[in-house]
Amino acid sequence: xxxxxxxxxxxxxxxxxxxxxxxxxxxxxxxxxxxxxxxxxxxxxxxxxxxxxxxxxxxxxxxxxxxxxxxxxxxxxxxxxxxxxxxxxxxxxxxxxxxxxxxxxxxxxxxxxxxxxxxxxxxxxxxxxxxxxxxxxxxxxxxxxxxxxxxxxxxxxxxxxxxxxxxxxxxxxxxxxxxxxxxxxxxx
Numbered sequence: 001x002x003x004x005x006x007x008x009x010x011x012x013x014x015x016x017x018x019x020x021x022x023x024x025x026x027x028x029x030x031x032x033x034x035x036x037x038x039x040x041x042x043x044x045x046x047x048x049x050x051x052x053x054x055x056x057x058x059x060x061x062x063x064x065x066x067x068x069x070x071x072x073x074x075x076x077x078x079x080x081x082x083x084x085x086x087x088x089x090x091x092x093x094x095x096x097x098x099x100x101x102x103x104x105x106x107x108x109x110x111x112x113x114x115x116x117x118x119x120x121x122x123x124x125x126x127x128x129x130x131x132x133x134x135x136x137x138x139x140x141x142x143x144x145x146x147x148x149x150x151x152x153x154x155x156x157x158x159x160x161x162x163x164x165x166x167x168x169x170x171x172x173x174x175x176x177x178x179x180x181x182x183x184x185x186x187x188x
């Protein structure tokens with residue numbers, strides 16, 4: 001006698017946990033605490049950046065307040081420095097051996113060819129937080145030495161109005177204005 005065929009029921013479908021994809025935004029935006037990163041993390045925030053801003057440019061402030069960072073003016077302009085972190089550079093000069101990735105709100109600023117960084121195109125007054133971190137695979141290729149991440153101001157973290165106007169010899173006039181407002185979950 002043959003045993004009756006038993007109906008086979010498929011095993012219950014396993015459900016996978018949801019996968020959250022985050023763009024290439026190292027520390028700011030990934031919700032990873034700095035003490036959980038296997039490397040050195042140094043951050044400068046708005047109060048520290050604006051304290052001496054009237055006398056210095058960002059690169060010089062970073063050099064004076066962060067360890068293992070040095071600045072060199074090969075072109076003679078304080079707005080086009082070579083920023084060196086532990087021997088690796090982020091430089092505006094093509095042909096230098098770079099090794100630092102520079103991100104602004106998650107977007108890489110290093111040029112495609114030559115990997116150089118045009119520091120003078122970054123509006124210094126709009127920087128909210130600057131972080132220097134040692135090497136980490138999150139930063140992608142050509143970031144052997146680490147990365148510099150710039151989190152910019154927006155209406156969610158800056159409110160009010162600020163303006164600056166300056167002048168100098170030979171008709172040199174410069175200035176900027178910024179305004180930020182928050183409306184619930186929206187920022188301007």
